[in-house]
Structures are given as structure tokens and as C-alpha cells.
Amino acid sequence: MRFASWLARTQSSVRDHVDEFVRARCAEELDPAGFSLPGRLMIDFASGGKCVRSVFVYLGWLCGGAGESEAALRAAAGAELLHAFALVQDDVMDESAVRRGQQSAHLRLAAWHREQGLSGSSARFGESAAILLADLFLVWAERMVRESGLPAAALDRAWPRYDAMRSELAVGQLADLTNDANRLPSVGAVMDIARRKSGNYTVRRPLELGAAMAGCDETVLRVLGEYGDAIGEAFQLRDDLLGVFGDPSTTGKPTGDDIRERKATTVIALADQLAEPSDRGRLRDLWRAEFIDEQGVALAQAVITDSGARRRAEQMIGERVEHARRLLEVTDLEPSVADALHRMSLLCTHRSH
Amino acid sequence: MRFASWLARTQSSVRDHVDEFVRARCAEELDPAGFSLPGRLMIDFASGGKCVRSVFVYLGWLCGGAGESEAALRAAAGAELLHAFALVQDDVMDESAVRRGQQSAHLRLAAWHREQGLSGSSARFGESAAILLADLFLVWAERMVRESGLPAAALDRAWPRYDAMRSELAVGQLADLTNDANRLPSVGAVMDIARRKSGNYTVRRPLELGAAMAGCDETVLRVLGEYGDAIGEAFQLRDDLLGVFGDPSTTGKPTGDDIRERKATTVIALADQLAEPSDRGRLRDLWRAEFIDEQGVALAQAVITDSGARRRAEQMIGERVEHARRLLEVTDLEPSVADALHRMSLLCTHRSH
Numbered sequence: 009m010r011f012a013s014w015l016a017r018t019q020s021s022v023r024d025h026v027d028e029f030v031r032a033r034c035a036e037e038l039d040p041a042g043f044s045l046p047g048r049l050m051i052d053f054a055s056g057g058k059c060v061r062s063v064f065v066y067l068g069w070l071c072g073g074a075g076e077s078e079a080a081l082r083a084a085a086g087a088e089l090l091h092a093f094a095l096v097q098d099d100v101m102d103e104s105a106v107r108r109g110q111q112s113a114h115l116r117l118a119a120w121h122r123e124q125g126l127s128g129s130s131a132r133f134g135e136s137a138a139i140l141l142a143d144l145f146l147v148w149a150e151r152m153v154r155e156s157g158l159p160a161a162a163l164d165r166a167w168p169r170y171d172a173m174r175s176e177l178a179v180g181q182l183a184d185l186t187n188d189a190n191r192l193p194s195v196g197a198v199m200d201i202a203r204r205k206s207g208n209y210t211v212r213r214p215l216e217l218g219a220a221m222a223g224c225d226e227t228v229l230r231v232l233g234e235y236g237d238a239i240g241e242a243f244q245l246r247d248d249l250l251g252v253f254g255d256p257s258t259t260g261k262p263t264g265d266d267i268r269e270r271k272a273t274t275v276i277a278l279a280d281q282l283a284e285p286s287d288r289g290r291l292r293d294l295w296r297a298e299f300i301d302e303q304g305v306a307l308a309q310a311v312i313t314d315s316g317a318r319r320r321a322e323q324m325i326g327e328r329v330e331h332a333r334r335l336l337e338v339t340d341l342e343p344s345v346a347d348a349l350h351r352m353s354l355l356c357t358h359r360s361h
Numbered sequence: 362m363r364f365a366s367w368l369a370r371t372q373s374s375v376r377d378h379v380d381e382f383v384r385a386r387c388a389e390e391l392d393p394a395g396f397s398l399p400g401r402l403m404i405d406f407a408s409g410g411k412c413v414r415s416v417f418v419y420l421g422w423l424c425g426g427a428g429e430s431e432a433a434l435r436a437a438a439g440a441e442l443l444h445a446f447a448l449v450q451d452d453v454m455d456e457s458a459v460r461r462g463q464q465s466a467h468l469r470l471a472a473w474h475r476e477q478g479l480s481g482s483s484a485r486f487g488e489s490a491a492i493l494l495a496d497l498f499l500v501w502a503e504r505m506v507r508e509s510g511l512p513a514a515a516l517d518r519a520w521p522r523y524d525a526m527r528s529e530l531a532v533g534q535l536a537d538l539t540n541d542a543n544r545l546p547s548v549g550a551v552m553d554i555a556r557r558k559s560g561n562y563t564v565r566r567p568l569e570l571g572a573a574m575a576g577c578d579e580t581v582l583r584v585l586g587e588y589g590d591a592i593g594e595a596f597q598l599r600d601d602l603l604g605v606f607g608d609p610s611t612t613g614k615p616t617g618d619d620i621r622e623r624k625a626t627t628v629i630a631l632a633d634q635l636a637e638p639s640d641r642g643r644l645r646d647l648w649r650a651e652f653i654d655e656q657g658v659a660l661a662q663a664v665i666t667d668s669g670a671r672r673r674a675e676q677m678i679g680e681r682v683e684h685a686r687r688l689l690e691v692t693d694l695e696p697s698v699a700d701a702l703h704r705m706s707l708l709c710t711h712r713s714h
Binding site for chain 2: 033037038041042043097100101121124126133136137139140141143144146147148150151154160164167171174175176177178179181182183185186204
């Protein structure tokens with residue numbers, strides 16, 4: 009209850025800070041060049057998320073015991089812009105049509121190009137313009153941290169981790185691209201990429217970043233690192249389950265999207281590992297197919313359920329959330345902060361209690 | 362003579378610093394993930410340039426009167442990584458096949474994808490991987506400045522200009538994309554984009570960045586800004602002349618490449634403005650054509666020469682170099698630095714004396 013209201017308050021402050029910052033940048037940099045529409049698109053986009061990463065950065069900060077801080081909140085909010093950078097760029101690379109229940113940025117920009125009656129390929133323009141807006145998000149994300157009002161010492165502690173996080177994000181995405189879509193990789197390999205590409209950057213790095221800003225000691229950083237690994241993996245497993253069975257109203261994407269896009273996720277890899285030979289054969293044939301229709305999606309969903317992969321994934325999530333909970337018990341974090349970390353772990357792995 | 366040896370020494374130090382930094386990043390971030398080839402590509406690429414931007418940053422620093430500094434040189438060298446980011450990304454957007462006489466990054470990455478026998482479109486992979494390597498360059502560029510060893514106060518003066526420069530680069534590129542390829546824009550419009558996209562970021566911003574690091578006063582910054590505008594425009598005009606008449610051995614691109622790609626450059630816009638109605642008609646028809654062959658390139662070159670656009674562009678370059686020279690005379694910069702700035706202006710606008 010107390011957590012719920014704290015979270016709601018924190019999320020809305022993050023959105024306000026992002027909105028204010030992005031509006032200022034658009035007015036300063038995009039509007040004079042006549043790009044009011046891309047500017048508006050950026051404002052929608054930057055303030056549309058659940059702010060999971062910002063909340064983790066801020067919780068990392070609170071682990072330092074210095075208490076609530078508007079400057080730290082502003083710095084944390086920069087994580088939303090970094091995430092916006094990653095999403096806009098990913099959607100171009102994955103050719104995703106939908107993001108957060110809306111048309112993805114490159115498609116909206118392509119539509120804008122058509123409306124303007126400009127020559128050349130609108131699709132190509134949309135992709136290039138989206139890449140450039142992503143560049144702006146990346147630069148702005150960092151500027152938002154730098155101009156947050158945190159003391160220089162706090163920022164100096166943060167930058168090395170910030171740089172590492174951004175590099176890890178790009179390298180993780182690169183690893184994802186080189187994943188052979190025709191071959192289903194091992195669960196271990198998929199978990200490794202998931203950790204680097206999504207888990208680390210969603211939970212662990214944000215937490216460590218906030219904790220470093222607050223000057224937390226190595227013991228706290230170690231605990232947060234281990235908590236972050238566990239919850240990052242659980243978060244990814246949940247995300248992969250949603251990619252197969254998720255309700256569009258929750259995910260903002262059509263059901264079974266990961267199957268249609270033949271993403272080699274943890275859940276698919278688990279099914280490939282656990283399925284009976286005949287089912288495994290069907291799954292692999294499906295993965296080699298040119299195009300996966302509704303029937304194929306249904307088949308894959310059935311194999312994933314019947315093989316026990318779905319149950320196994322739920323079990324792995326439970327184990328990780330439980331491991332994280334025990335870690336928090338043995339630290340001497342402020343009880344309210346430890347409680348918030350525990351509740352966040354339940355929330356972002358979609359468990360009611 | 363003294364300048365020539367100073368320049369050669371500075372350029373080779375810049376290349377050494379970039380090479381050392383990029384090797385360390387590759388060993389730390391790319392090799393562990395199994396990307397030795399992209400890593401090598403980055404090393405080739407990052408150390409391949411003429412270091413114009415780094416030299417201007419360093420000259421800006423020297424305007425502060427604090428003298429030569431290895432830390433300032435390292436910070437200046439970061440400009441090469443920022444430039445590498447811009448080139449790799451531009452080549453994807455412009456679908457350019459050649460860069461610095463080599464296959465461009467996205468094509469080399471596509472070839473790597475084929476050699477690895479990975480599934481999916483190699484072309485698509487090459488573009489996505491190039492975008493991600495460009496992201497790494499952008500992050501590394503800034504990290505190189507941050508870790509240059511310059512005092513915090515010098516860096517704090519630099520960051521606002523650094524952020525502005527990076528945003529300006531993205532917005533300028535966006536403006537370039539929205540340039541209607543079918544309509545030839547006015548000379549003024551083209552110069553404006555050229556200033557924002559290339560001129561500013563090649564001469565003016567690097568100079569201002571270095572001068573800000575050195576703590577130069579407003580008077581010096583104003584002079585360097587005006588010098589930078591003039592030489593940036595002259596640089597762009599020269600670049601546009603080379604894009605039409607340039608020798609591949611100098612440009613690393615086929616002759617007339619800008620015509621084949623129907624780039625609306627200053628030189629093309631001048632020809633459209635100065636040509637006889639009949640020639641202007643031919644030029645505009647050519648620009649509307651689906652594809653421009655060797656004959657079309659020759660026709661455009663002839664119109665550009667006969668219209669006097671080529672002569673006019675040379676004249677405009679001369680005027681700007683002369684204006685910059687006079688500016689340097691009336692400042693109380695150290696004579697050796699003022700002389701270096703003058704000689705750099707001749708060098709990067711390709712004038713022997």
C-alpha cells in the first residue's frame with residue numbers, strides 16, 4: 009500500500025521530468041529546424057513507459073541512505089531516454105510495426121514523409137529518421153543525468169558504469185543479431201544474451217548506477233548486483249512468456265509475436281530442450297519455415313505448453329524472485345527500501361504476491 | 362615547414378591515441394562477445410582519417426595559451442571517434458558502398474555475415490550491425506574525452522558544447538534527409554544545411570570545444586566562431602566541388618558520385634541558379650531521372666562548368682579563406698597558433714598557398 013503510492017508518485021515524477029526535459033530539447037533543437045512532428049513523437053514516446061529502469065536507478069540511490077532527492081530522481085529519469093533510444097533503434101532493426109500499442113517510430117516517420125509529399129522511399133526515410141531520433145535520445149539521456157543537479161562526485165562515480173551499460177547494450181544487441189534464426193540455441197546461450205541485452209540493463213545496471221551515485225559500499229553493490237541478475241533473468245523469462253502467450257492489451261503487441269518473428273527466446277529454447285522428439289521436430293520445422301501463420305503460432309504454443317516449458321519458465325521465475333527475496337533479508341538495507349526492492353521484483357516479474 | 366612538421370606530429374599522436382583507446386575497448390567489450398572482426402574493422406576505421414576535427418579541437422585548446430598537452434590531445438582525438446560514428450551511420454543511410462577508398466562498414470559487416478554462413482539477410486544484418494558499431498563509436502568518443510586526463514573544470518566547460526554539437530549533427534542529418542531530392546533547393550538553403558551538418562561540426566564546433574576546454578574568453582570564442590563559419594563553408598564548398606569533379610585517389614569515391622546520388626549540394630544549387638534556361642532545364646530533367654548514367658554525369662559536369670558555377674564556388678572559397686585570414690590578423694593570438702589556423706584553413710580547403 010505505502011509502496012504502491014510511493015511507486016505511483018515516483019513514476020509520475022519521472023514522467024514529468026522526462027516530459028519537461030524533452031519539450032525543452034525539442035523547442036531548442038528540433039522546432040527551429042522545422043521538425044515539430046518528430047518532436048511530438050519523441051514526447052509521446054519518451055513519457056509512455058512504465059519507468060521500470062528509472063525506478064531501479066532511484067531505488068539504487070535510496071540504498072545509499074541519503075533519502076529522497078529531486079536531483080537523483082531527475083538523473084534516474086534519464087534512463088527512460090536511454091530506453092527510448094534502445095526501443096526506437098530495435099524496432100528499426102527488428103522491423104517491428106507496433107510499440108506500446110502504437111505504430112512504431114519509424115512507421116510514424118514514414119507516414120509523416122508521405123504526408124509531406126517528399127520524394128524518395130518513405131520507408132527508407134522512416135528508418136533513417138528513427139535512427140537519428142534515437143541518436144538524439146542517447147545524447148539527451150546522458151545530458152539529463154549530467155544536468156540533473158547531482159554533485160560532481162556522485163556523477164563521477166556514475167559515468168564508468170553508465171558507459172559500460174551503454175556499451176553492453178550495443179554489444180548485446182549485436183550478439184542478438186548474430187543469433188542464427190534457423191538454429192535454436194541452447195537455453196544457456198539464450199539466457200546469456202538475455203542477461204546482457206535485457207536483464208542487466210533493465211535491473212542490475214540501473215540499480216548499480218543509482219547505488220554508485222549514492223556512494224554505496226562494495227557490500228551493497230555486490231548484493232544489488234546479485235539481486236539484479238536474478239530479477240533481470242526473471243524479468244526476461246516473464247517477457248519471453250508474454251511474447252508467446254501474452255495478451256495484446258498487456259504487451260501492446262499481438263499474441264505470439266515472438267513466434268511469428270521466430271525469436272529464439274528462453275521459452276522457445278526450453279521447449280526445444282524439453283519437448284518429445286516428435287514435437288521438437290515440429291518446432292524445428294516451423295522455425296525453418298518461410299512464414300509462420302496463425303496455425304503455426306497455435307502449434308508452437310501447444311508444444312511450449314505440452315513440453316512443460318511454460319511451467320518450467322514459471323518455476324525459474326519463482327526461484328529467482330525467491331533467491332532475490334532471501335538476499336534482501338540478509339542485508340542491512342533500510343527496511344522500507346528492501347521492501348520496495350522486493351515488491352518491485354514481484355511487480356516486474358508479474359506476480360501478484 | 363614548422364607547421365607541416367607540427368601537423369604531422371599532431372596527426373600521428375591523434376591516430377596513436379585513437380588506436381590505443383579503440384584496441385582497449387575492443388579487447389574489453391567486443392572480443393569477449395566473439396566480435397573480433399567488427400573490432401578490427403573499427404580499428405581500421407577509427408584510425409584511417411585525416412584528423413581534421415581533432416586538429417581543430419587541439420588548435421582551439423592552444424588558443425588558450427596553456428601550450429601543448431597530452432591530455433588535451435587525447436580529448437581532441439575523441440573527435441575522430443565521433444566522426445567515425447557519423448560516417449558509419451551516414452553510409453548506411455545514403456547506402457554508400459565506398460568510404461576512404463574501402464568498402465563501407467555495413468558492406469564489410471554484410472560480407473562477414475555471409476562468411477559466417479549465418480541465416481537471414483546479410484545486407485540487413487550489415488546495416489543493423491553498422492548502426493550498433495556507430496553507437497559504440499558515439500559512446501567511446503565521449504568516454505575518450507572524459508578519460509583524457511583533462512581537469513574536471515576543463516571538461517565541465519566542454520560538455521554543453523559537446524552535447525550541442527552532437528545534437529546539431531543529428532538534426533542537420535535529419536534536415537538533409539527531408540531535402541526533396543526531386544526539387545533543387547536554393548543556394549541559401551543548401552548552405553544552411555551544409556553549415557549545420559558539416560561546416561559547424563568540422564571546423565567551428567571543434568575549435569570552440571577546444572577553446573572552451575582551455576577557458577578562452579568570449580572575444581577569442583567569437584573570433585574562432587566567425588573563422589569556423591567561414592572555413593566550414595569553404596570546406597563544404599570544396600567538398601562539393603570534389604563530389605562533382607574530384608579524383609577518386611583524393612576522395613576515395615568515384616568521380617561525380619554526388620551527381621549519381623543526386624545530392625543537392627552547393628555546387629549543384631549554384632549551377633541551377635547560374636545556368637542558361639536550356640541548361641537549367643537539362644539539369645532539372647536529369648535530377649528527375651530514375652537513374653543517372655556516365656553520360657548524365659558528364660552532362661551535369663558540363664553544365665556546372667559552363668554555367669560558371671565551378672568558378673563561382675572557387676571564388677566563394679577564396680573569399681571565405683581571405684575573410685578568415687583577416688580575422689586572425691586582428692586577434693592577439695600567439696603568432697604560431699594564428700599561423701597554424703591560417704595554414705589549416707588553406708589545407709582543408711585544398712589551396713596550395
